[in-house]
Amino acid sequence: MNREPDFLENLRAELSSGRLWLDRAIVLAYAVAAGLFVVGFTLASDRAFGLFHRLHQAQPWGLLLWTPALTAAIVWATRRWFPGAAGSGIPQVKAALHPALPPERRGRLVSLRLTVAKIGLAVAGLAAGLSIGREGPSVQVAAGVMQHARRWLSPASTIDARALLVAGGAAGIAAAFNAPLAGVVFAIEELYGRLETRASGLIITAIVLAGLVAVSVFGNLSYFGVIRVPHVGWSALGPGLAVTLASGVAGGLFSRLMAASLTGAPGRLNAARARWPLRFAAVGGMLVAVIGLVTGGATFGAGSESVKGMLAGHQDLSPLQTLLKFIATWMTAWCGVPGGIFAPALTIGAGIGNSVSQLAGGGLGPALIAMGMAGFLAAVTQTPLTAFIIVMEMVDGHSMVLSLMASAMLASLVSRMISRPLYESLADHMVATSIGSPSPVVAPAGSLQRGPKTAGVP
Template sequence: MFKKIKTYINSLLQMFKNKMQNDELKKFTLQSFPFWISSIVAGLLAVFYSKLFHWVEQLHETINFERAWWIFIVAPLSFFIAWWLVHKFSPTASGSGIPQLIASIQFSGQKNGSSNILKLLNVKVIIVKIVSSITLLLGGGAIGREGPTIQISGAIFNTIYRFVPDFWPKINQRLMLISGGAAGLAAAFNTPLGGIVFAIEELGKTHLNAMRTHLFTAVIIAGLTSQLFLGSYLYIGTPDLPEMKGLAIVHVILTAIFSSFFGYLFSSILLKIIRWKKILKYTKQKAAWAILMGLLFATLVFFTGNDSTGSGKTVMVNLLFNENATTQWHTFPSRFFASIITYVSGGAGGIFAPSLSIGATLGDSIVNLLNIPEFKNLIIITSMIAFMTGVTHAPFTSFILVLEMTNRHTSVFSMMLAALIAISVAKILNKKSFYEQLVEDYLNSPLFTPKKEKNKLVK
């Protein structure tokens, strides 16, 4: 079936190619065509995933609000099913998805690289990623859809790359994957600049000049496709932010240091548990672990409330736009540990949005501790950027994302300062980010490389 479809598509593409006359225009158009198609498909799937994610998140809130004790049934069951889907059908669909895409980019150009990439980015991964994360969310899981959207988008770009026939002008697979990741983030958050910066800072680590046209095109098309259905929106909104002067500067600096440390702590705990889990060799042990995490999560939510569930977007918006909104003493630690418990359960789900929401609750806790309500929104925004930077070691991506989410260009310098201080603290605490360390685990995995060659891929 797959071969018949590919043969039919190849014949159409051959006809399309033969009809073009101008050689330069032909080469540019033919090289760009796979990027255009991939971006449209990625944008459409991002819209579907976003709407489904939002609906399921609201459904869980309704269930948990009406019958709080149901969490003890729904959470363990959802956590187990989410893990089982990944374990049974696509083990590389677990977790965020960003490390898988970065590993795929590093595999590109290597011997057996395409086969290794296919294990990380394929149609099965797309399906399992969506179904597993939605199942986890139904149980209240503290996850985001942004990391999964990035892997899904990368898988779409890789799948279409594999359909490109031999007679087609050569297309760089690495560039396709980088563009896929950027398009995915841009469509997920409605942050085109964030997608481009993420591609340069986290995915490509190369000169923009080498990939600018196709990268920009992918981000624009995926973003516009998403906006066509979701409209032009801000992920968070436009909160009021005070000017950064006098004592505000001191508070921003201290908050950035403090929040970056907790971002480092968050990622360190995650990494230690993920690596410790490798001692669970048998399926029954892994299943029991997923159920145990579901019960632990249910207990946490039962005593702390719905602020510990889902992506945390509602928490962020409430804190930034409701002057009277404030966190309880337990809100920050409960969101912090709820995200850890959910992630290590073994299902699919991201930590981008949860990191921002944890940062927001930490920022509000700092405001309450220091009794500085006049700087509330500034401290919350600072903490969001710094916490995320502490996890990802991607300061530019962190502050650009928050800048585009809030449209507060007048506060760009305070955001940049927060990111700069946060990355300085993060680098002192650990030279490698959470994603970098997970990527090394993938590159050295027996699933991809023979044991005798394990250490050759990581320099």
């Protein structure tokens, strides 16, 4: 028969173990450190892209030399010293959590050394004007800091390496987007599938604490400000549905294209990339530079300023510019540069919403842009809850909760008909490569992976 909890007995049990409280303090101290690393990464990224912007203003044609050369240098350094830092960073954390990966090989994907490398290489990518973001890399950055805490915990601690990786990865999202709630949902939906009861309270506290570090530095402000949404009636149903379906199809195609490119699917271009990676990177950097010059700089960098301009109503991203941003982001990732796709995906989604709003009229611009952002991000990542909460917190769009949720859910459903989840595909490929398996990686029964348990390696 269950008896009621005894408060004094439970309090004595909690206070009797000094080592337990020391372990908790260590984890929370590392959460603060993870938040500080992400804040430093954010400030360095802003300065690097500011440097590139000044170069673009002063010597625009010089970018045809600057961007390819720096792209090749970044890929050379990554391949030579830090192969685990290539790409977004989210697949690395997911692969490190994969039950098939031997624990001793996690350091090749997530470590303090890779954290420092990721920051430096991604900042260099923004200095080159490449179409990358810092939000995905922040997941690997913070996870690399948090996993380092394990060496200081007691052997009997219930806080294992997997819990620290989840806490770190989610803390990276919370600090990067200034959105602690998004970090918690990301931990559940993308990284872990569920949280162990015995450690969930401490993990969530660590995530929120890292987010609060970012809030204390940048202020409690929405990333893209506050959108002004007019009264939305039935007349908005058609444009909203058009944005959602277009975002779902475009996001699914983007995800499929990225997975085929980054997992070495058979093809002449992938063969050329494998044989001449530096030449491929230089050509890719040249293509990104040409696209950026053709679009007047609209496709350079993460694209956050373009989104702010569209939401404020004093800047447009044409359908052609949106398509070219799509190509520039894919090309940058294909080169093997460390950098994320979250921010570029939000820009592409905003461009889709802006294009539909110009046809629909009626003052629906901000609402359709926000729906496009949530829809395209959800379609690319196939994590609709994380996508809609990120956008809601970034634009302070609480008045659009149902619209954003519906857009993210439907776009993700459409994407699933076209492509497997991108990060899951890349993580499975990393695990198969790491363990030297030529066959698909099959997760053991009861594992915490989302979606299909068999991951094909193209």
